[in-house]
Amino acid sequence: MTVLLVVVGAMLAAVLLAGAGDRLRLPWPVLLLLLGAAAAFVPGIEAPDIDPELILPLFLPPLLYATAQRTSWALFRQRWRAIAFLAVGLVVATVAAVAGTLVALTGVTVAAALALGAAVAPPDPVAVEAVAGPLGVPRRLVSTLQSEGLFNDATSLVVFTTAVGAASAGGELGGVAIVVQFVYGAVVAVVLGVVAAWLARRLLDRLTDVVAGNGLTLVLPFAVYLGADALGASGVIAVVVTALQMRQHSDADASEARLAAASFWSVVELLVTGVAFALIGLELRTVVEQADRSLGTILAHAGIVCVVVIGVRALWMTVAWLTNGRAASAPERAPATAAETVVLTWAGMRGLATLALALALPLTLDDGSPFPDRAELVIVACSVLVVTLVGPGLTLPWLVRRLGLREDDGVAAEAERALAARARRAALDELAAVDRQALGVDDDQGEQVLDEMRTRFARIGRALSGDDVGRPGEDDDGDDADDYRERLARMRRRREQWQRLQAVALAAARREVVAARAEPGTDPEVADRVLRRLDVRTLGTSGL
Structure with missing residues (x-):
């Protein structure tokens, strides 16, 4: 005792x-x-x-x-x-x-x-x-x-x-x-x-x-x-x-x-x-x-x-x-x-x-x-x-x-920005090569969502510093009150397309950071901080 x-x-x-x-x-x-x-x-x-x-x-x-x-x-x-x-x-x-x-x-x-x-x-x-x-x-x-x-x-x-x-x-x-x-x-x-x-x-x-x-x-x-x-x-x-x-x-x-x-x-x-x-x-x-x-x-x-x-x-x-x-x-x-x-x-x-x-x-x-x-x-x-x-x-x-x-705080911040930029490029490359049909984004709405996703991931350096990557707006499809069910179906499909594309982009960014962590010249602590933000964002968007 x-x-x-x-x-x-x-x-x-x-x-x-x-x-x-x-x-x-x-x-x-x-x-x-x-x-x-x-x-x-x-x-x-x-x-x-x-x-x-x-x-x-x-x-x-x-x-x-x-x-x-x-x-x-x-x-x-x-x-x-x-x-x-x-x-x-x-x-x-x-x-x-x-x-x-x-x-x-x-x-x-x-x-x-x-x-x-x-x-x-x-x-x-x-x-x-x-x-x-x-x-x-x-x-x-x-x-x-x-x-x-x-x-x-x-x-x-x-x-x-x-x-x-x-x-x-x-x-x-x-x-x-x-x-x-x-x-x-x-x-x-x-x-x-x-x-x-x-x-x-x-x-x-x-x-x-x-x-x-x-x-x-x-x-x-x-x-x-x-x-x-x-x-x-x-x-x-x-x-x-x-x-x-x-x-x-x-x-x-x-x-x-x-x-x-x-x-x-x-x-x-x-x-x-x-x-x-x-x-x-x-x-x-x-x-x-x-x-x-x-x-x-x-x-x-x-x-x-x-x-x-x-x-x-x-x-x-x-x-x-x-x-x-x-x-x-x-x-x-x-x-x-x-x-x-x-x-x-x-x-x-x-x-x-x-x-x-x-x-x-x-x-x-x-x-x-x-x-x-x-x-x-x-x-x-x-x-x-x-x-x-x-x-x-x-x-x-x-x-x-x-x-x-x-x-020097600027040294660590610059290292994080450089790694975030590398993750951003990996995400954009993945979005450029995405199989639209397999992900169900091969229609006009899917192309629009894909363009918006590229725009948002182009700012991923700022996002990994604390800003939100963003979610698809719910009021981007107009105000056609006479066709509520159709609008709701489009919004749901838009969300699904957004979620699939964002998952693909975040996965590419995570893989790039994990690979960078194992390379000479990368500070493991900096890589861990960037990877943690990506992980938090991944879990935060997985329930959309």
Whole structure:
């Protein structure tokens, strides 16, 4: 019952703080973490006893799936060098720097230090999305942070698992073993993700109920994650690949399912994120109570580790900036300026994976002896989490304004207009090639309706910005009061012709936007906004 009360309370707090954070212009996950931490020190409120091994499988799959749906394969192909540089190179560098620092400060074993380094190395894509997304930061920066966050957990998990195994067995840590495990885990995960997405698409094609389809997509990331774990592969990569494949091959005509899924996953993401960050806050007191050494000494060590973590990221982003500065032919790369380097450094927020990996450190070694300095290692990890999440979360809005890095609204608007124009051309081409006889518009009235439809879709760029495409007028046929039935029959036929033609044109526009979303150079967020307006218009006119 205690666990249920905490979960329900966390979900309610997430809903309330999401609204409060929007009003206060503060990131609600940070507010929720602070609320959970404060509640943890209130007598009578205890953190729920959850097996640490269940934290990642319970919370990470749906959050990864929801985040990955907002990007595309084209974006990953376009930025694979940056992803490898950050999700692999930066993680490895951070692990090495943190492990060396811990060994020098505390004298813990190399394997235990590497395990802790792997826990604090990966920034959290959920925290980035919740904090940086609403600030109006240029999309190049947000998508870079998202791409990094979607894959860096895979690198950290491989290093963590191998290091914990070596520490528990008291054996040597082999670098070759880590590389082999990473390659195997990545390859198997990609294959599993592609196969799972293919099977899910086949099943969704046979499900006519939108609710059942949403239920399948909710179960899918958990099943894929657990399947990858059973095969010794990366559950993170498997879930991300599944989400990308599902979105890449989505049905352009599934307007109702797409709108329902977007709303459904927004709610799931809000509630799951709320529970996860509340649990992070509640765990802080338990972690502090487990410490054997002086808390002041531990926090001093933690402060040094925090400086190392931020310093390594700053150095890495500076190298990326200097490298990108010579790549003038690739303006989409980030960081491209000193200001962007500062923001990307400060936005390296840790979150759920750091807490879960730290708590997953075993209590004992294989020989039954206590895991060396476990309590101190967990406190250091939680300190890095709090410093890198709360500090940037509360100051990033000010920093973005100070550096003048807000996205130019005209850039996004121009991208939407260009995509809307492309959708308009597709709709007009479809109307030009329409089979009049098959659609029942091969008479004089049908030709008139077709001309009106072409005129209205010529303005679809404005329509997709919020104006109505328009419906056929009901008083366009004259005022012949003596022949009411004939006029009514013409009006009904006119409406039917209008509806058929508009359905054909909207379908062509949707297909064009879906195709554009999978092309390099198209911002998935812009494509999703245009596609959503087309979907809403499709459902709004289907009942004519």
